[in-house]
Amino acid sequence: MRQDNQLIVLTHLSQLLTFITGFGGLLVPLIIWATQRHNVYAMDEQGKRIVNFQISMFIYSLICIPLILALGLGIVGLLILCLLSFIYPIINAVRASHGETPKYPLSLNFIS
Template sequence: MSENPVDPNPASPPPPPSGGHHPSGIESEQRQWAMFAHLSAIAGAILTSGVGGWGTFLGPLIIWLVKKDTMPFVDDQAKEALNFNITVAIVFFALWVLVFVTLGIGLVIAIPAWFVIGIAWLVFTIIAAIKANDGVAYRYPFSLRLVK
Protein backbone atom coordinates (compact mmCIF):
# COMPACT_ATOMS: atom_id res chain seq x y z
CA MET A 1 0.00 0.00 0.00
CA SER A 2 1.52 3.32 -1.06
CA GLU A 3 1.32 6.47 0.95
CA ASN A 4 -0.13 9.68 -0.34
CA PRO A 5 2.74 11.98 -1.40
CA VAL A 6 0.86 15.11 -0.25
CA ASP A 7 2.67 17.08 2.43
CA PRO A 8 0.69 16.78 5.70
CA ASN A 9 1.69 20.34 6.70
CA PRO A 10 1.12 22.48 3.64
CA ALA A 11 2.14 26.10 3.91
CA SER A 12 -0.92 28.18 4.59
CA PRO A 13 -1.56 31.08 2.22
CA PRO A 14 -0.82 34.54 3.59
CA PRO A 15 -3.78 36.26 5.21
CA PRO A 16 -5.55 38.90 3.14
CA PRO A 17 -4.47 42.45 3.80
CA SER A 18 -6.49 44.17 6.50
CA GLY A 19 -7.91 47.65 6.58
CA GLY A 20 -9.29 47.64 3.05
CA HIS A 21 -5.87 47.87 1.41
CA HIS A 22 -5.52 46.59 -2.11
CA PRO A 23 -2.50 45.82 -4.30
CA SER A 24 -3.30 49.04 -6.17
CA GLY A 25 -2.74 50.98 -2.95
CA ILE A 26 -6.25 52.44 -3.07
CA GLU A 27 -8.52 51.70 -0.15
CA SER A 28 -11.71 49.74 -0.69
CA GLU A 29 -13.99 52.66 0.14
CA GLN A 30 -12.46 54.82 -2.59
CA ARG A 31 -12.56 51.96 -5.11
CA GLN A 32 -16.21 51.34 -4.26
CA TRP A 33 -17.23 55.00 -4.63
CA ALA A 34 -15.32 55.24 -7.92
CA MET A 35 -17.21 52.17 -9.16
CA PHE A 36 -20.49 53.77 -8.04
CA ALA A 37 -19.59 56.92 -10.00
CA HIS A 38 -19.49 54.88 -13.19
CA LEU A 39 -22.49 52.67 -12.40
CA SER A 40 -24.63 55.64 -11.37
CA ALA A 41 -24.74 56.61 -15.05
CA ILE A 42 -26.44 53.30 -15.85
CA ALA A 43 -28.86 53.79 -12.97
CA GLY A 44 -29.57 57.30 -14.24
CA ALA A 45 -30.28 55.99 -17.74
CA ILE A 46 -32.67 53.38 -16.36
CA LEU A 47 -34.49 55.76 -14.00
CA THR A 48 -34.77 58.83 -16.22
CA SER A 49 -34.39 59.44 -19.89
CA GLY A 50 -32.12 56.74 -21.27
CA VAL A 51 -28.63 56.97 -22.71
CA GLY A 52 -27.64 60.49 -23.66
CA GLY A 53 -30.10 62.10 -21.26
CA TRP A 54 -29.52 64.22 -18.21
CA GLY A 55 -29.86 61.26 -15.83
CA THR A 56 -26.65 59.66 -17.06
CA PHE A 57 -24.43 62.44 -15.80
CA LEU A 58 -26.40 63.41 -12.70
CA GLY A 59 -25.06 60.48 -10.60
CA PRO A 60 -21.39 60.99 -11.47
CA LEU A 61 -21.83 64.74 -10.88
CA ILE A 62 -23.30 64.25 -7.40
CA ILE A 63 -20.61 61.72 -6.41
CA TRP A 64 -17.88 64.00 -7.74
CA LEU A 65 -19.23 67.05 -5.88
CA VAL A 66 -19.57 65.14 -2.61
CA LYS A 67 -16.30 63.15 -2.67
CA LYS A 68 -13.85 65.27 -4.71
CA ASP A 69 -12.16 66.91 -1.73
CA THR A 70 -11.76 63.80 0.42
CA MET A 71 -11.07 60.97 -2.04
CA PRO A 72 -8.59 61.67 -4.87
CA PHE A 73 -9.29 58.43 -6.77
CA VAL A 74 -13.05 59.08 -6.66
CA ASP A 75 -12.42 62.66 -7.78
CA ASP A 76 -10.55 61.38 -10.85
CA GLN A 77 -12.98 58.59 -11.76
CA ALA A 78 -16.16 60.59 -11.14
CA LYS A 79 -14.83 63.37 -13.39
CA GLU A 80 -13.99 60.75 -16.01
CA ALA A 81 -17.52 59.30 -15.84
CA LEU A 82 -19.02 62.78 -15.90
CA ASN A 83 -16.98 63.84 -18.94
CA PHE A 84 -17.82 60.66 -20.85
CA ASN A 85 -21.54 60.94 -20.18
CA ILE A 86 -21.60 64.62 -21.13
CA THR A 87 -19.80 63.70 -24.36
CA VAL A 88 -22.37 61.01 -25.15
CA ALA A 89 -25.20 63.46 -24.40
CA ILE A 90 -23.66 66.00 -26.80
CA VAL A 91 -23.44 63.36 -29.55
CA PHE A 92 -27.05 62.29 -28.98
CA PHE A 93 -28.14 65.95 -29.09
CA ALA A 94 -26.19 66.52 -32.32
CA LEU A 95 -27.96 63.53 -33.87
CA TRP A 96 -31.32 65.01 -32.85
CA VAL A 97 -30.33 68.28 -34.51
CA LEU A 98 -29.49 66.31 -37.66
CA VAL A 99 -32.93 64.70 -37.57
CA PHE A 100 -34.71 68.07 -37.24
CA VAL A 101 -32.58 69.90 -39.80
CA THR A 102 -33.22 67.18 -42.39
CA LEU A 103 -36.94 67.04 -41.54
CA GLY A 104 -36.69 63.45 -40.37
CA ILE A 105 -34.51 62.06 -43.15
CA GLY A 106 -31.56 62.07 -40.73
CA LEU A 107 -33.25 59.24 -38.83
CA VAL A 108 -31.66 56.92 -41.39
CA ILE A 109 -28.31 57.85 -39.84
CA ALA A 110 -29.42 58.70 -36.31
CA ILE A 111 -31.23 55.49 -35.37
CA PRO A 112 -28.33 53.12 -36.15
CA ALA A 113 -25.89 55.60 -34.58
CA TRP A 114 -27.96 55.79 -31.39
CA PHE A 115 -28.02 52.02 -31.21
CA VAL A 116 -24.25 51.61 -31.72
CA ILE A 117 -23.40 54.47 -29.37
CA GLY A 118 -25.78 53.11 -26.72
CA ILE A 119 -24.18 49.66 -26.80
CA ALA A 120 -20.67 51.17 -26.73
CA TRP A 121 -21.70 53.44 -23.84
CA LEU A 122 -22.95 50.47 -21.84
CA VAL A 123 -19.84 48.36 -22.54
CA PHE A 124 -17.40 51.18 -21.73
CA THR A 125 -19.30 52.08 -18.55
CA ILE A 126 -19.22 48.49 -17.28
CA ILE A 127 -15.50 48.18 -18.12
CA ALA A 128 -14.83 51.46 -16.29
CA ALA A 129 -16.74 50.28 -13.21
CA ILE A 130 -14.79 47.02 -13.10
CA LYS A 131 -11.45 48.80 -13.55
CA ALA A 132 -12.32 51.36 -10.86
CA ASN A 133 -13.22 48.56 -8.46
CA ASP A 134 -9.79 47.06 -9.21
CA GLY A 135 -8.13 50.38 -8.36
CA VAL A 136 -7.21 51.19 -11.96
CA ALA A 137 -7.79 54.73 -13.21
CA TYR A 138 -9.83 54.10 -16.37
CA ARG A 139 -9.86 56.51 -19.29
CA TYR A 140 -12.84 56.37 -21.62
CA PRO A 141 -12.03 56.53 -25.31
CA PHE A 142 -13.55 59.39 -27.33
CA SER A 143 -14.30 61.51 -24.28
CA LEU A 144 -14.10 65.29 -24.16
CA ARG A 145 -12.31 66.53 -21.04
CA LEU A 146 -14.80 69.25 -20.11
CA VAL A 147 -14.64 68.98 -16.30
CA LYS A 148 -11.06 69.25 -15.14
Protein backbone atom coordinates in the same frame (compact mmCIF):
# COMPACT_ATOMS: atom_id res chain seq x y z
CA MET B 1 -7.93 61.33 1.99
CA ARG B 2 -9.17 57.80 2.16
CA GLN B 3 -9.05 55.00 -0.39
CA ASP B 4 -12.60 53.93 -1.30
CA ASN B 5 -12.71 51.78 -4.42
CA GLN B 6 -16.31 50.76 -3.70
CA LEU B 7 -17.54 54.36 -3.94
CA ILE B 8 -15.61 54.86 -7.17
CA VAL B 9 -17.11 51.65 -8.61
CA LEU B 10 -20.57 52.82 -7.52
CA THR B 11 -19.95 56.16 -9.22
CA HIS B 12 -19.09 54.41 -12.49
CA LEU B 13 -22.13 52.14 -12.25
CA SER B 14 -24.46 55.02 -11.34
CA GLN B 15 -24.22 56.09 -14.98
CA LEU B 16 -26.49 53.15 -15.78
CA LEU B 17 -29.38 54.92 -14.03
CA THR B 18 -30.21 56.46 -17.38
CA PHE B 19 -31.26 53.02 -18.64
CA ILE B 20 -33.39 52.35 -15.56
CA THR B 21 -35.00 55.72 -14.79
CA GLY B 22 -34.43 57.70 -17.99
CA PHE B 23 -32.31 60.26 -16.17
CA GLY B 24 -29.73 60.33 -13.43
CA GLY B 25 -26.79 59.00 -15.45
CA LEU B 26 -25.18 62.43 -15.29
CA LEU B 27 -26.76 63.86 -12.16
CA VAL B 28 -25.85 61.12 -9.65
CA PRO B 29 -22.16 60.79 -10.65
CA LEU B 30 -21.91 64.59 -10.68
CA ILE B 31 -23.26 64.82 -7.12
CA ILE B 32 -21.02 61.99 -5.86
CA TRP B 33 -17.97 63.54 -7.54
CA ALA B 34 -18.74 67.06 -6.28
CA THR B 35 -19.24 65.95 -2.69
CA GLN B 36 -16.46 63.36 -2.42
CA ARG B 37 -13.65 64.62 -4.65
CA HIS B 38 -11.70 66.05 -1.72
CA ASN B 39 -12.32 63.07 0.57
CA VAL B 40 -11.67 60.01 -1.59
CA TYR B 41 -8.37 59.27 -3.28
CA ALA B 42 -8.68 59.23 -7.13
CA MET B 43 -12.32 60.40 -7.04
CA ASP B 44 -11.46 63.77 -8.56
CA GLU B 45 -9.76 62.28 -11.62
CA GLN B 46 -12.27 59.50 -12.20
CA GLY B 47 -15.26 61.73 -11.48
CA LYS B 48 -14.07 64.21 -14.10
CA ARG B 49 -13.76 61.40 -16.64
CA ILE B 50 -17.27 60.18 -15.86
CA VAL B 51 -18.84 63.63 -16.11
CA ASN B 52 -16.93 64.42 -19.31
CA PHE B 53 -18.11 61.12 -20.82
CA GLN B 54 -21.74 61.74 -19.89
CA ILE B 55 -21.70 65.31 -21.26
CA SER B 56 -20.02 64.04 -24.45
CA MET B 57 -22.63 61.32 -24.93
CA PHE B 58 -25.40 63.90 -24.47
CA ILE B 59 -23.87 66.20 -27.09
CA TYR B 60 -23.35 63.33 -29.54
CA SER B 61 -26.98 62.31 -29.03
CA LEU B 62 -28.11 65.84 -29.83
CA ILE B 63 -26.04 65.72 -33.02
CA CYS B 64 -27.66 62.42 -34.03
CA ILE B 65 -31.22 63.76 -33.77
CA PRO B 66 -31.10 65.95 -36.90
CA LEU B 67 -29.23 63.16 -38.70
CA ILE B 68 -32.27 60.91 -38.19
CA LEU B 69 -34.39 63.32 -40.19
CA ALA B 70 -31.74 64.16 -42.76
CA LEU B 71 -30.09 60.87 -43.59
CA GLY B 72 -31.40 58.18 -41.29
CA LEU B 73 -27.84 57.67 -40.05
CA GLY B 74 -28.78 59.16 -36.70
CA ILE B 75 -30.48 55.94 -35.67
CA VAL B 76 -27.25 54.00 -36.16
CA GLY B 77 -25.37 56.71 -34.29
CA LEU B 78 -27.81 56.59 -31.38
CA LEU B 79 -27.55 52.80 -31.19
CA ILE B 80 -23.76 52.99 -31.07
CA LEU B 81 -23.90 55.70 -28.39
CA CYS B 82 -26.38 53.61 -26.42
CA LEU B 83 -24.03 50.61 -26.51
CA LEU B 84 -21.04 52.72 -25.49
CA SER B 85 -23.02 54.30 -22.65
CA PHE B 86 -23.98 50.86 -21.37
CA ILE B 87 -20.74 48.92 -21.85
CA TYR B 88 -18.05 51.39 -20.79
CA PRO B 89 -19.39 52.20 -17.30
CA ILE B 90 -19.34 48.47 -16.56
CA ILE B 91 -15.84 47.98 -18.00
CA ASN B 92 -14.52 50.98 -16.10
CA ALA B 93 -16.21 49.92 -12.86
CA VAL B 94 -14.27 46.65 -13.09
CA ARG B 95 -11.07 48.57 -13.87
CA ALA B 96 -11.68 50.89 -10.91
CA SER B 97 -12.23 47.93 -8.59
CA HIS B 98 -8.75 46.73 -9.54
CA GLY B 99 -7.25 50.20 -9.02
CA GLU B 100 -6.74 50.90 -12.73
CA THR B 101 -7.47 54.20 -14.49
CA PRO B 102 -10.67 54.25 -16.55
CA LYS B 103 -10.70 55.07 -20.24
CA TYR B 104 -13.81 56.44 -21.94
CA PRO B 105 -13.86 56.60 -25.76
CA LEU B 106 -15.07 59.70 -27.61
CA SER B 107 -14.96 61.69 -24.39
CA LEU B 108 -14.43 65.41 -24.84
CA ASN B 109 -12.54 67.24 -22.11
CA PHE B 110 -15.00 69.76 -20.65
CA ILE B 111 -13.79 69.54 -17.05
CA SER B 112 -10.05 69.33 -16.64
